[in-house]
Amino acid sequence: MVGVAAGWLNVMAGGGSLLTIPVMLFMGIPGPVANGTNRIAILAQNITAVTAFRRRGYSDFKLGFSLAAMASLGAIGGAMVGVKLDGVWFDRVLALVMVGVMILMATGHDKIKPTGGDSKPKNLFAGHLLMVAAGFWGGFIQIGVGFILMPILHKVLGLDLVRVNMHKVLIVLVYTILALGIFASNLELMWWIGISLAIGNSIGGWLGAHTTITHGEALIRRVLYLALSAFIIKLLFF
Numbered sequence: 001m002v003g004v005a006a007g008w009l010n011v012m013a014g015g016g017s018l019l020t021i022p023v024m025l026f027m028g029i030p031g032p033v034a035n036g037t038n039r040i041a042i043l044a045q046n047i048t049a050v051t052a053f054r055r056r057g058y059s060d061f062k063l064g065f066s067l068a069a070m071a072s073l074g075a076i077g078g079a080m081v082g083v084k085l086d087g088v089w090f091d092r093v094l095a096l097v098m099v100g101v102m103i104l105m106a107t108g109h110d111k112i113k114p115t116g117g118d119s120k121p122k123n124l125f126a127g128h129l130l131m132v133a134a135g136f137w138g139g140f141i142q143i144g145v146g147f148i149l150m151p152i153l154h155k156v157l158g159l160d161l162v163r164v165n166m167h168k169v170l171i172v173l174v175y176t177i178l179a180l181g182i183f184a185s186n187l188e189l190m191w192w193i194g195i196s197l198a199i200g201n202s203i204g205g206w207l208g209a210h211t212t213i214t215h216g217e218a219l220i221r222r223v224l225y226l227a228l229s230a231f232i233i234k235l236l237f238f
Contacts, residue, residue, distance in 0.1 A: 017042070017143045018098060020197055022231040029190060031090030032083050035141060036183025039176050040194025041201050042142060046173035048202065049165075058166045063121060067167060068174035070128045071135030075175035078139025079182040093141065095235040098228050101144050106225070120158075127157040131171070138172065139179040145172065 017038055024034035053059060085093065121127065130152045138145040149171060153164040183189060 018101060018228060018231075021094065021143065022098075022235070024190075024193065025091070025094075026234070029193075030086065031094070032086055032183070033187050033189060035082055035090070036180065036187055037190045037194040038142065038197070039180040039183060040189070040191065041197035042172065043176045043180060044198035045201050046169045046176065049169035050173055053166045053169065058162060060163070060166070061170070064167050064170040065174065067128060067131050068171045070131035071138065071171050072175045072178050074132040074135030074137075075139030075179045076182065078136040078141075079179040080139075082140045082179075083183055083186040091235040094143075095232045097141060097143050098232050098235075101147075102225060102228055104144075104147055122158045123156050127152055130156060135171075135175050138175055139182075142176075142179075 020041065021034050021038050024037065025031060029037070134145060134148040134152060137148055146168065149168050150164055153159050153167055154161065159167065
């Protein structure tokens with residue numbers, strides 16, 4: 001059910017991992033294991049997304065893989081840190097990340113406004129360099145990585161929003177393979193939970209794409225704020 005909710009949330013508002021990782025923590029799964037297990041669902045999601053973009057005629061694998069290669073360098077370092085961040089420190093970092101994401105969502109800074117863009121990239125050197133930092137964050141904890149990748153792709157590289165999302169899912173797919181490998185080689189991941197989340201995410205994503213609710217996103221965000229507030233209090237004080 002959590003996977004379905006996360007997939008639906010990703011389509012309707014974004015931020016599904018904000019639910020899946022805390023829920024796994026409250027199931028008694030250690031922080032790094034939950035962090036790694038979540039990558040199984042992320043991998044499945046982005047395989048589906050890359051396939052969907054390609055079927056619709058959107059693909060630029062030359063640029064996508066070069067950006068992904070740079071992000072992967074950072075992701076390797078981030079994942080190596082992530083596997084060692086255990087116990088109370090993982091809870092504190094996760095709580096701070098959740099607070100940051102709530103602020104971004106409440107102020108509207110989690111969305112990229114359609115201010116134009118092109119299919120031809122610019123500032124390639126700066127864009128590739130920034131991908132290392134984005135990849136580090138993605139390898140480390142993943143939550144909120146879209147808030148880093150999308151401005152780089154849109155504002156720095158100057159891509160239109162369709163291609164921003166096209167490259168984003170490919171970049172996340174590639175570095176997630178490496179990050180998942182590092183987590184799996186260092187920790188005993190909950191593979192069945194990860195696969196269940198992946199299936200749930202797919203179902204939830206389908207439901208979200210086919211559901212029309214008046215002010216649906218606003219309602220979902222209010223519920224998400226309440227859930228995140230409860231998670232943060234639990235992580236910090238109990």
